[in-house]
Amino acid sequence: MNQPLTIPSTRPSASAPRADHLTQARRVLWGVGWVWLALALVLAWLDRDGRWMEPGREGAVLIKLWIFWAVWAVLPWWGAALLGLRHAAGRSPRGLAWLAALTLVAYSGLLEPRLLTVREHRVQVPGLAQSPAQPLRLALVADVHAGLFVRDWQVQRLVDRLNALDVDAVVVAGDWTYDPPRDLHAALQPFARLRHPVWGVLGNHDTAAPGPPLAQALRQALQNHGVQLLDGRRLRWRGWDVVGLSDRWGGDPRSEAARLLPPDSPTAPRLVLAHQPDTATLLPAGSASLVLSGHTHGGQITLPWLTRHWVLPGMSEQGWFEGLHATPAGPLFVTTGVGTIGLPARLAVVPRIDVLVLH
Structure with a gap:
């Protein structure tokens, strides 16, 4: 018996136009990302004007600002990679790896640096109960780095969070x-709104080590906003002896420690402010009830093995990278800070305010 002939249909599949639309959408998103990279250079050039910059480093500042603006291109690219999952090629190991990489860049460059957390720690101060000094609640921050990557709204948010805390003083x-x-006066204006006493010291980026020569203007702006800078100075407050030391790279903390911290044990609980944690190695044994520092950023970007063995040792030769440590001078607490340098990114080191309950 003759079988009837079957003529294949020439009508296009219903999924074909949909696939074409997805392909077109992906191309548009990739194009948007590349266009944004070009526009980011224009924004960086405009953003560079009117800044304190280290002489001879103008090109480096421009590149950093370009990265700051260019990272937003990851969003349309991430969308294009996500649409690619609708195709078999997009679900290949290469396509999935590309999507994972874009997700990591988006999180570390756009989300985590803009987060802000608060963590409370109870720190026992030996001899406090036998002294006339009062127990304290301190809000410790460091490495604000207002300017290149940390913008006005982030400084304002930091001050708002500090004002909402039940603390006796703020330490920077x-x-x-x-x-x-x-205009440092305008850039740091939010600190004038702090409702707590504010003590601070300058860091290496404030004293041209490295960085532009802005220390004098910075001191004036901070003092105008009610911040007590304690570099090389002593303050008596609520029975506590509060001592500030200048930066290891941009100051002379060794001679300040010799002048302000006698080798014998303090008669009152003594709080020492020092930007770099390794400054504690310059202090006489037993001369501090507690040393407060920053500088390390906790590594800022946590990568397996690399951060621990290549990045952090440059921040502290002693291995005092974060949290509470025992030193010959006394206990040392290192905060991971709130800002960023080098790259506008943080990964697994969320910006943080540390509330220290000294009891």
Whole structure:
């Protein structure tokens, strides 16, 4: 018996136009990302004007600002990679790896640096109960780095969070700036709204080590906003002896420690502010009830093995990278800070305010 002939249909599949639309959408998103990279250079050029910059480093500042603006291109690229999952090629190991990489860049460059957390720690101060000094609640921050990557709204948010805390004083352990606007008075204006006493010291980026020569203007701006800078000075407050030391790279903390911290044990609980944690090695044994520092950023970007063995040792030769440590001078607490340098990114080191309950 003759079988009937079957003529294949020439009508296009219903999924074909949909696939074409997805392909077109992916091309548009990739194009948007590349266009944004070009526009980011224009934004960086405009953003560079009116900043404190280290002489001879103008090109480096431009590149950093370009990265700051260019990272937003990852969003349309991430969308294009996500649409690619609808195709078999997009689900290949290469396509999935590309999507994972874009997700990591988006999180570390756009989300985590803009987060802000608060963590409370109870720190026992030996001899406090036998002294006339009062137990304290301190809010410790460091490495604000207002300027290149940390913008006005982030400084304002930081001050709002500090004002919402039940603390006796705010301590800022240096590095207030990072290639900031020329008008430091306006850039740091939010600190004038703090409802708590504010003590601080300058960090290496505030004293041209490295960085632009803005220390004098910075001191004036901070003092105008009610911040007590304690570099090389002593303050008596609520029975506590509060001592500030200048930065290891941009100051002379060794001679300040010799002048302000006698080798015998303090008669009152003594709080020492020092930007770099390794400054504690310059202090006489037993001379501090507690040393407060920053500088390390906790590594800022946590990568397996690399951060621990290549990045952090440059921040502290003693291995005092974060948290509470025992030193010959006394206990040392290192905060991971709130800002960023080098790259506008943080990974697994969320910006943080540390509330220290000294009891």
